[in-house]
Amino acid sequence: MTENIEKEILIKSGGLKKSFGKIEVLKGLDIEWKAGDKIALIGQNGAGKTTLIRCILGQYVFEGSLNVLSMNPRKQRVEILKDVGFVPQIPPPLKITVKEMISFFSELSGVKKEKFTDIANSLGLDIKGSMSKPFVALSGGMKQKLLVSFALGREPKILLMDEPSANLDPAAREIFFKYLSGYNKEALLILSSHRTEEIKDLVNRVVEMDFGRIVLDKYL
Amino acid sequence: MGNKDFTSILKLDLNQSIRTKGFWIYSLLFGGFVAYMFVSGITESQIIGFVGLGRLLVTFMQVCMVIIPIYVLITVVRSIVGDKENNVMEYMLSLPISFSSFYWGKFFSKFIVIYTPLLFSLILAIVWGEIINLDIPWEFFWLYSALLAAMVFCFLGIGMFISVYTHSQELAVSSAFIIWLILVAFLDLLLMGMMLKLRMNPDVVIGIGMLNPLQVFRVGVLVLFDPKLTTMGPAAYYILDTVSRTTFIIFSIVYPILLGYLFALFGVRRFKRKDIL
Numbered sequence: 001m002t003e004n005i006e007k008e009i010l011i012k013s014g015g016l017k018k019s020f021g022k023i024e025v026l027k028g029l030d031i032e033w034k035a036g037d038k039i040a041l042i043g044q045n046g047a048g049k050t051t052l053i054r055c056i057l058g059q060y061v062f063e064g065s066l067n068v069l070s071m072n073p074r075k076q077r078v079e080i081l082k083d084v085g086f087v088p089q090i091p092p093p094l095k096i097t098v099k100e101m102i103s104f105f106s107e108l109s110g111v112k113k114e115k116f117t118d119i120a121n122s123l124g125l126d127i128k129g130s131m132s133k134p135f136v137a138l139s140g141g142m143k144q145k146l147l148v149s150f151a152l153g154r155e156p157k158i159l160l161m162d163e164p165s166a167n168l169d170p171a172a173r174e175i176f177f178k179y180l181s182g183y184n185k186e187a188l189l190i191l192s193s194h195r196t197e198e199i200k201d202l203v204n205r206v207v208e209m210d211f212g213r214i215v216l217d218k219y220l
Numbered sequence: 221m222g223n224k225d226f227t228s229i230l231k232l233d234l235n236q237s238i239r240t241k242g243f244w245i246y247s248l249l250f251g252g253f254v255a256y257m258f259v260s261g262i263t264e265s266q267i268i269g270f271v272g273l274g275r276l277l278v279t280f281m282q283v284c285m286v287i288i289p290i291y292v293l294i295t296v297v298r299s300i301v302g303d304k305e306n307n308v309m310e311y312m313l314s315l316p317i318s319f320s321s322f323y324w325g326k327f328f329s330k331f332i333v334i335y336t337p338l339l340f341s342l343i344l345a346i347v348w349g350e351i352i353n354l355d356i357p358w359e360f361f362w363l364y365s366a367l368l369a370a371m372v373f374c375f376l377g378i379g380m381f382i383s384v385y386t387h388s389q390e391l392a393v394s395s396a397f398i399i400w401l402i403l404v405a406f407l408d409l410l411l412m413g414m415m416l417k418l419r420m421n422p423d424v425v426i427g428i429g430m431l432n433p434l435q436v437f438r439v440g441v442l443v444l445f446d447p448k449l450t451t452m453g454p455a456a457y458y459i460l461d462t463v464s465r466t467t468f469i470i471f472s473i474v475y476p477i478l479l480g481y482l483f484a485l486f487g488v489r490r491f492k493r494k495d496i497l
Contacts, residue, residue: 057314060495078225078316086314090307095239096232108228108315134239147311160314 007034010158010188011056015064018051025051027212028064033188035157040199041192043209049192050089052209053160057086069157082109085151089163089192091135091143098138098146099131109154120149123179124172140167148176152183159183162192165199177202225317229325237333246291247337254280254341258348273349274357274444280345281364281441284338288368289375289403289434293396296330296379300487301392304497319492327380327484335372339365360444363469367440370476374433377480381487403434426458433476440472 011033018026026048033039041049054060056068058077066073068080094101106113120127125145130138138146144167151159165173180189181202191199196206200220208216237243257263257276300323303309313322342365349356379396386392406428414425429435439456443465460468 054310054497059310059313059497061493078318081314081316084314086311088307088311088314092308092311093306094236094308096235100232100235104228104232108225108317 007036009034010037011066011068013064013066016052016055016066017063018048018055018060019063025212026055026062029212029214031214033190035186035188037205038189038203039191039205039207040196040203041190041207041209042194042196046211047209048212049209050162051212053086053162053190053192056158056160057081057084083157085154085156085159087144087147087151087159087161087164089166091140091147091167094135097132097134098127101135101146101150105150105153111153111155116149116153119152119179120146122175123148124175125149141169141172144168145172145176148179152179155184156187158188158190160190160192163194164191165193165195173198225321226325229312229317229322230329233326233329234332237329242295243333246334247340250284250337250341251344253283254345254348258345258352263349263354272357273345273354274360276345276349277342277357277360277364278441278445280341281367284368284371285434285437285441288334288338288371290397290400292334292372292375293379293382293400294393295334296376297382297386297392297396298389299326299330300380300383300491301386302383302389305389310497313496319496320488323380323384323488323491327376330379331372331376334376335369338368338372342368363444364441366473367437370473370480371433371437374476374480377482377484377487381483384487384491403432406432407435407438422458426462430459430471430475433479436472436475439468443468443472 009032011031013029013031016026016029016031017024029052041052043049051060055062055066056073058068058073058080061074069083071080073080096104102113102116105111105116117127123145125142130142130146135143135146144164148161148164151161165176168176177199183189189203191203193199203220205219206216207214254276257279262279263272263276300309303312309322313319342361346356346361378399382392382395382399386395414420414428435456439459442456443460463471
């Protein structure tokens with residue numbers, strides 16, 4: 001734990017709560033996640049992992065305090081998200097082609113298209129052969145590789161991944177983890193996963209949630 | 221709202237929309253309808269004073285009045301709530317795109333996608349009319365282009381509002397259908413019923429009629445003709461007998477746009493302030 005004490009805190013919360021009607025899903029979380037932390041966010045379904053991620057992304061209103069990159073994710077959402085990369089568990093069923101999607105991301109982020117295609121190629125995606133295909137028509141693994149490329153290509157300070165390897169075959173998973181392990185050492189990586197065995201070599205901190213509370217938080 | 225993220229979403233949503241079969245069916249339906257009316261010789265027939273290209277355009281607008289509001293509502297109410305349900309929103313709004321840009325980008329994309337085929341159908345009618353040497357009623361063309369834009373804008377605003385406030389596509393579509401039914405019911409038939417049964421002041425009844433964007437559109441379509449009770453229905457006849465044509469033309473364009481904008485504004489306010497998923 002000592003090695004991370006001097007590092008910049010990128011996500012901090014105090015008494016973070018989130019309720020849906022009468023159901024309290026996050027029950028007062030206190031978080032201090034720092035640059036260089038590679039976190040395995042684990043827990044059963046309904047533990048509150050996705051809700052926490054959505055709070056960080058500014059998609060939910062919440063009670064208590066939450067600062068991401070020292071900003072409020074609801075009030076300065078766009079500023080924060082310029083430095084956040086996110087890979088969802090379920091890819092969106094977009095009908096646009098891969099080519100149009102790459103242009104969209106390039107236009108939005110100011111990152112050259114080649115950067116995204118290079119990463120996608122290195123993850124084993126035949127990007128040239130996929131350009132004219134609608135994103136929704138790609139296989140689960142191909143979609144995931146492309147979304148990972150978009151997240152990594154923007155070189156975010158915070159990388160949030162919700163079950164990112166769920167759709168990858170073993171070979172692609174290996175390449176993906178190798179790629180992630182070499183990713184910016186100063187970035188905060190949060191991997192929400194059920195497959196703890198798989199990601200244990202990739203992370204240096206484990207945070208376990210259960211029924212809206214953090215029940216385990218330790219550096220490895 | 222940033223320009224870059226607004227245009228990115230606008231382009232993305234346009235690209236998404238033109239890839240749907242529904243868009244092409246819709247476009248072909250209206251273009252085909254204009255072509256069919258020419259082929260069937262509607263411009264040569266004369267019914268209750270309407271003749272030539274003017275007759276064709278009035279018929280086209282009457283078909284639009286039946287189809288467009290419900291089409292706009294059913295298409296648009298699913299946009300925001302549909303994006304929520306199928307994980308598009310979770311992903312798109314994890315990107316540096318403001319809520320306003322996302323909302324208005326989708327709004328204007330839908331406007332372009334719905335309005336452009338209608339405008340092209342009107343242009344097709346004019347071009348075809350020129351080719352077969354018909355007199356071109358330009359004042360009809362300009363008025364109808366504006367009326368269609370206003371109506372699409374109005375129902376788009378209402379649709380986006382419903383889409384933000386509902387939690388499932390089924391509920392959104394049902395709500396849209398009920399609203400459309402109420403608006404249809406408050407055309408002449410129910411208005412006259414109220415006037416006769418409840419012995420209400422005609423001005424109040426007509427005032428209610430003027431709040432109904434469908435009624436406003438209906439009267440707007442006929443405003444360039446001589447008001448005749450048999451063709452317009454009692455409410456439209458009374459309205460045009462009460463206010464001047466110019467006043468009504470301005471009202472029939474401005475009011476639906478304002479109404480649509482107001483609904484859209486309430487929609488975006490909620491969208492920005494509440495959970496988006």
